[in-house]
Amino acid sequence: MSSLLSDLRVRLGVCVLALGVVGGLGVVTHAKAPVTRGEGVDEPTRTVVNRTAMACPVPGAGGKVESWVNAVSPSLPDGTPVAAGDSTPLTIAPLSATSDPVGSVLARGKIASTARTPKLETLSIRGTGPLAAGTAATSTTVGEEGVNRGMASVPCQVPGSDFWFVGASGAAGRRDVLVLTNLDSINAEVNVTFYAANGVQDVQNARGVVVPAHGTAEIYLGQVVKLPDLALHVVSSGGRVAPAVRDNASSGKSPAGVDWLNASTQPALKVTVPALAGGSGVRILTVVNPGDLQASATLTINGPNGPFKPADLSTMQIPAGSTKVIRLEGALKKYASAITVTSDQPVTAATRMTNSAVTEFSTLGATDPLRGPAYVVLPPHDQPVVLQVTAPGESAAVRFELRDATDKVVQTRSLDVVGGATNVITFKPQTKPTYLMVEQLRGDVVAGATLMPPAKPESSDIPLVAAWPLTTSLVFRAQLGAQPDTKAALN
Template sequence: MSSLLSDPRIRLGACVLAMAVVGGLAVVTHPKQPTVDPQAAAKSPARSVVNRTALACPALSQGGKQASVVNGVAPVLPEGTPTATGNATPLSIIALASTADPIGSLLVRGKIASSTAATKPETLSIRGTGPLAAGAVGTSTTTAATGVNSGMASAPCQLPGSDFWFVGASTAPGRRDVLTLTNLDSVNAAVNVTIYSNKGQLELPSARGLVIPARSTYELFLDQVARSQKDLALHVESTGGRVAPALRDYASKADQTPAGVDWIGPAAPPATKVYVPGSAPGKGQRTLVLVNPTDLQATIRLTVNGPNGPFKPAALETVRLPAGAVMAVKLEAVLNGDPSGVSLESDQPVTASLRMTDKDNSDFASIGAAETLTGPAYLVLPAHKQEALLQVTAPGTKPASVKIDLRDAAGKSLLSRAVDVVAGSTTKIPFKAATGPTYLTVEQTRSSVVAAVTLMPAAKPGDDDTPEVAAWPLNTSLVFRAQLGAQPDVRAALR
């Protein structure tokens, strides 16, 4: 026996056999190799209920007599939707300073909270932890009868992130655009802003390496970094920390009288299929602005999703956009005053926004390309003196349907119904004027949809009416956060 064990080959075989026995036990006691590749994990991500929220609610600059308010809500979620455990701690509407006191509180689900109307605009936030955080949304709105801030400027409060696109800015005569970067966190953030024009990507070192101090807002005046550029697109990337950007846009007429102020909303990231919802009905300018950030020319096929179905506008069915360039396309003649959406198919990733004015060119609104809904979407609407219009577009080849629910500030349902949308078309659902804030739920139930709410002045406004032009996109609510699907490696406990 000893002579056998003296043979190295026999000893090696014995070791292998012993390892095999241990390995046989491992079949029962040891889990499979964990997934550590992020790309593989992303294919089947786990979901974690949101239990913390922080939203930045932008504000205009000082200018004339105005009233600014932030409305927020923790909406009623679909039945069976899980929320974080623990007590329903209120969410606060609060200024950025760490020592600030709340100026509004979201106390229970389904009831809207509002800040006190302020004459001096200030960037606010909606923040807090606990069960009320899931799905929380807000809207910042400023109205003024006269001055540089005349009209209505309203935008959803923005969730901080690290990558954003804005399309439709300008530094041409009659425009004054300002990129605001809000940092809600307690550490500084660093940001690079890449700017594209009709001449291609601009080399602008002064727009890179921007430092946004903790709990503050930084303003980048575009005419100081890219003068006399008619159409611009911005790519905002955080290289450290998170920011919540917003693009403030002032317009004036040839005689320098104000022509409104509003926010240019974020656009969906560049893709080969892009959907722009919410072209409001009525007269006025409708300008589609496109950007191609790639190194190759893009061939874009344009389809209008009107109330009677899809059509390709004559002479605009195909648009060729040079590499790195921005282009504006006038659409008012082909839209014919109908509520519509616009679908784009491109051989290169592109994105877009739509700018619309009232018939007198006294106020305007912009809306960026949106991603199709994959779950419930919530939107807080400020008080409005005119009829608002929900526009739901089914951009694909299949009919779609949604469930909508409009509630008042106390949570009472004002309108609840199911809506079918013909394939390729846009369906409109009007909402009556409201003296107080309301909130809307849109839940996609069949096929793909994009949606937005638009507001335009009455056909025959009163002498004292302030023009109200606005457009709010509907985006899938943040109720869950995706988590990497990596499994814990428990082998260390067995060693």
């Protein structure tokens, strides 16, 4: 046998036969092209959502307050599949596994609301079945006096393992608290990395933080990092958490507002913060560069008439592992706008905006462009809510719908958005909760909704400032991972 294989002609014949067998196998099995996820591809295989869990945080004790949750399983775009089975209600309840529900989402499109209560208790929204897909909810608290005077309103958070919050503070005049909520039946463990203007902070007390099952844990920033202009990277090393950063501000001995820091998107070479409200007041941008190299970044304002780079603010250097703060009110000239930051190193960002009297505020973080319908539940409001839609790149198109608590369409429209510009749509005051849908039709768009007090409020009015991001709703879950490539044998 060895003498046969030593013959060049025989060896060549064996190779040809082997190739024929492999080639035949490819024909017989009809091997499909591999399913891979190349760089920049964000459309993996999708499966319908059939389970939901969300955490709805509340402020800390202080003053006379009313707190409530509005939730909806929204009407989905035509043709969107949902899970099979009966429409089992979604329950709204305190965190304890043995707690009785305080509300229920009973039917798609109908907003469920809990009773307004002075009791400040974190609530969860849970359920399985057809109503799970797209579920959106908002936790709102309004205070008449004390440290919680104003409005704190934030979308309820889906648990995860990696979050960014930008624009926090542990300095005097702020009382920021990182609230970690665990909806699961096992403990979670969390590590928090802090970034400040002078670099990464070594905070041992923020490593290995245990969040009990069906419970919460809190980190008071002023006790661990007594610095302003912070960014927080919250990473779960075991289990899932739904984090939120509560912010009580003060000016001397006077309260200066309460709200939650909306989460920011993951660091990237280009990020956009939507929906800086028009009008007077403070407008602040905070950018964090978490990398090991200095970042050189440019700033673009996406205003109603298109993009422009403010001459004195267009370029900034952000040291490695640091944050940088820019005041924007002069450059914005009271126009409703978005801010795009383009950098040679991955960064993320957030903005802070106040009313003209600087007695109330809200924040918005950088958001990803929409890749599906986005929903947000709006609590009742005595002033108009403004939807701001921005096309940070090329021209784009969107469709929006505002629906009332019974799922009746109140206002709808499709519109084109000029590249680099911000479009503004105003919704009238509403005595009952509504929910808003924004759907990307073409191009990249980011969006947010804002609430500001009137230009000349009555002295007795409670200042109400709020901002709600619009992010792609959880209608589908990604199924990652590539199938085996049987054609690799032919290469």
